[in-house]
Amino acid sequence: MTSKQLLLVAHAPSPNTQKLVDALLQGASHPDIEQVHTRWLPPLRTQPEDVLTADAIILGTTENLGYMSGALKDFFDRCYYPVLEKKQGLPCALFIRAGLDGTGTRRAVESIVTGLRWKWIQEPLTLRGKWQDEFLKQVEELGLSVAAGLEAGIY
Incomplete structure (x- = not known):
């Protein structure tokens, strides 16, 4: 079996959001996941080639003024057209660290993902309100479930 590539494109501007990235990678x-290689790239460093080599992608963003982070928007601006025709159906998931409700952030990312014709593999995970250590477990489970599904050939 050949190794699958799971790409995490997540904005982590604070110690807590870095903990989320670390938990997802863990x-x-x-x-038990032996055939999936997971790689994290901050959105500003992610290139179209990184998406083109991915078998699945997890997006992570903070809620910024009711929208996705500027860094994730920049990623989409640079990578949208170079990957549009080549990565339709790419399995994807999303987590949002939202100080409020995350609705606008979710809607914005879903709109772009719909345009890319990527395939949602689960409902976006929105981590709302004040910081809770439970967020780490939720994001860790997201990473595990996506990697396990990718390895099993579900996606």
Whole structure:
């Protein structure tokens, strides 16, 4: 079996959002997952070639003024057209760290993902309100479930 590539494109501007990235990577790198290589790139460093080599993608963003982070928007601006025709059907998931409700952020990302014709593999995970350590477990489970599904050939 050939190794699958899981790409995490997540904006982590604070210690807590970096903890979310680390938890997701920990879940995706569970010892039982042997055929999935997970790689995190901040949105501003992610290039179209990174998306083109991915078998699945997880997006992560903060809620910024009711919208996605500027860094994630920049990623979409640079990568949208170079990957549009080549990565239709790419399995994707999303987590949002929202100080409020995350609705506008979710809607904005869903609109772009719909345009890219990527395939949602689960409902977006919105981590609302004040910081809770439970967020780490939720994001770790997201990483594990996406990596396990990718390895099993579900996506």
